[in-house]
Amino acid sequence: DTAVSQTPKYLVTQMGNDKSIKCEQNLGHDTMYWYKQDSKKFLKIMFSYNNKELIINETVPNRFSPKSPDKAHLNLHINSLELGDSAVYFCASSLQGRGVGKNIQYFGAGTRLSVL
Amino acid sequence: SQQGEEDPQALSIQEGENATMNCSYKTSINNLQWYRQNSGRGLVHLILIRSNEREKHSGRLRVTLDTSKKSSSLLITASRAADTASYFCATVPVDQGGKLIFGQGTELSVKP
Numbered sequence: 001d002t003a004v005s006q007t008p009k010y011l012v013t014q015m016g017n018d019k020s021i022k023c024e025q026n027l028g029h030d031t032m033y034w035y036k037q038d039s040k041k042f043l044k045i046m047f048s049y050n051n052k053e054l055i056i057n058e059t060v061p062n063r064f065s066p067k068s069p070d071k072a073h074l075n076l077h078i079n080s081l082e083l084g085d086s087a088v089y090f091c092a093s094s095l096q097g098r099g100v101g102k103n104i105q106y107f108g109a110g111t112r113l114s115v116l
Numbered sequence: 117s118q119q120g121e122e123d124p125q126a127l128s129i130q131e132g133e134n135a136t137m138n139c140s141y142k143t144s145i146n147n148l149q150w151y152r153q154n155s156g157r158g159l160v161h162l163i164l165i166r167s168n169e170r171e172k173h174s175g176r177l178r179v180t181l182d183t184s185k186k187s188s189s190l191l192i193t194a195s196r197a198a199d200t201a202s203y204f205c206a207t208v209p210v211d212q213g214g215k216l217i218f219g220q221g222t223e224l225s226v227k228p
Binding site: 004031033040041042043044045048055056090092094096103104105106107108109110 | 146147149151153156157158159160161164202204208213214215216217218220221
């Protein structure tokens with residue numbers, strides 16, 4: 001059973017197109033995240049949702065719009081794709097709070113986006 | 117920038133040797149975590165050390181934390197070829213909604 005699954009695994013598209021990446025977790029976590037990993041493997045948080053509410057919104061172009069229909073899903077829609085958007089996008093989830101096992105993030109396998 | 121720094125950026129050792137990776141950060145933290153990333157895969161959590169802890173062990177992993185120096189180290193003992201991966205430290209800064217700030221990672225290569 002995949003704990004955090006994201007689709008698609010690979011996405012190749014032309015500049016200017018709009019695309020979506022989906023993420024689902026079956027761990028019962030209350031918080032989900034999107035990260036971007038560049039070609040130098042630098043990993044940077046983009047967004048975080050807790051119980052469907054946006055709690056972290058880093059300096060990301062407004063072409064990127066996250067949507068969380070419920071606690072188990074966090075999707076990422078990207079409008080007007082640019083060459084610089086090419087990267088690997090990771091979804092993650094965690095259970096917030098104090099105590100053992102809390103605040104540990106579980107990552108999906110990533111979506112490799114190539115913008116041509 | 118809050119981004120942590122890791123040292124070395126790349127490390128190549130023989131199977132059976134120990135590997136030590138260091139991480140420095142800039143802000144006050146709630147905890148510090150280490151993650152492993154195999155090539156083409158997502159990150160996997162290894163160990164978490166809280167700001168009031170100084171050392172933690174998990175199997176062949178030993179993590180230390182020095183909050184006065186804002187630094188941490190990860191020691192992998194008796195390394196195996198399967199330990200080949202990128203290792204990232206990540207801090208959870210105080211009062212920032214629980215987000216993880218990742219270092220740039222250390223690429224570890226363990227030769228059989």
